[in-house]
Amino acid sequence: MSRKTNIPEDELVTLLMSRDKDAFRILYDNYSSTLYGIVLKIVGSAEVAEDVLQESFVKIWKNISSYDKTKGRLFTWLLNITRNTAIDKLRAKHEKYQIQSIDDSVYQVDKQSSATMKVDHIGVKQSVQQLKPEHRIIIDMAYYGGYTQEEISEELKIPLGTVKTRMRNAIIELRKIF
Amino acid sequence: MDTKEYISSGILESYILGTASEQERREVECISSIYPEIRKELDALSVSLEQYAQASAVEPPARVRDKIFAQIDSLEKSETKREAKVFTMERTQAPNRQFNYWLAAASVTLLIVSSVLFYQLSDKNSQLISTNQQVEQLQKEKSQSEAALEVMNRQMAMLNNPDNKKVMMKGTEAHPGMLASVLWNTQNHEVYLSVSNLPQPPADKQYQLWAIVDGKPVDMGVFDISADSSLYKKMGATQTAQAFAVTLEKKGGSPVPTLTAMYVMGQI
Structure with a gap:
């Protein structure tokens, strides 16, 4: 069921830079489900999420030469393009990305996708549940929602200092889990 | 730079989560390219967030994959079409005679x-x-x-310079009207010579400056007459001297002065 191909990131990037379409297929098969999961969380609708994913991968194909591996991992770059495309889509539709709906949508998507969920992800999924909700919401808002620390502080009505501390503790907690 | 302190400052987490400001982002990118341990930490943070993201991965419908590759294929085709476009040269009608005129x-x-x-x-x-x-x-x-x-x-x-003692050397009996002077530095003992009036010597001869020290002549060097001879130029050096004199000698100088060929002299 999983089409994921094991290939060193450096090698994949080199092939992508030469506009190798087979490499791009590998890229899609390796990363599309993770990115789609994130897009679903942001836009909340499968229909919109499909469009966003398509748009994002076309952008990735067009701009692959601007990826600079000295500045960070490939996934971080892919995520940035996808996240920005999703957020732009929301803005174009004049829909404010609501934090209340993040948490709801997280569980909604989880339920919806449970049928197609990969076996190797079940263990990981359970471990994510170990993350404290107050940590999880901050990671989701920042990482998926593109919120700044100030915006998180405003939305959640907690002091900026607390946002910073929680953000750091959330990552520490996350590293213990994985 | 204390990399541990930087790592624990929270800026890397902020960078990875995308909440860092533009300035902070550039700083992290610059610093992580210099310090391998910071880059390592940054990658480790990215990996744990990647795993977190993978935890909520959802397989997109197969039609999305098909649509993406169809769009990329058509993009490529339109690119090659643009590259392959050929402009044909069309024969124009022959111009008439009046136009030629x-x-x-x-x-x-x-x-x-x-x-x-x-x-x-x-x-x-x-x-x-x-x-x-x-x-x-x-x-x-x-x-x-x-x-x-x-x-x-x-x-x-x-x-x-108050350390420089000026000694005027006047023409001898045989050469009245000739004139030169010496500046003698009593501290570093250097001797400078300025020529006001001396005739141009024959080609095979040169003037030679002497310091008279305790009655014995000491060589201070030979010199030529030129346009800027009136400027003080560095010659030899002597700790003590009672007098200075100039004689005309064979080219390159002489170990002892020819007293008959003395042109100017002056006592301190």
């Missing part, structure tokens, strides 16, 4: 106009060249004056 007339006019313009241009060009030459000449003169002024300033400084 006007074309010839226009060419002649153009030739005349361009000749005039060319003449004017070359005239301006030669003016420009001569102006440039004048500027160059003036610049050369200016740097020469500056150099001369610099030399005079150094001479003045030497004359005003």
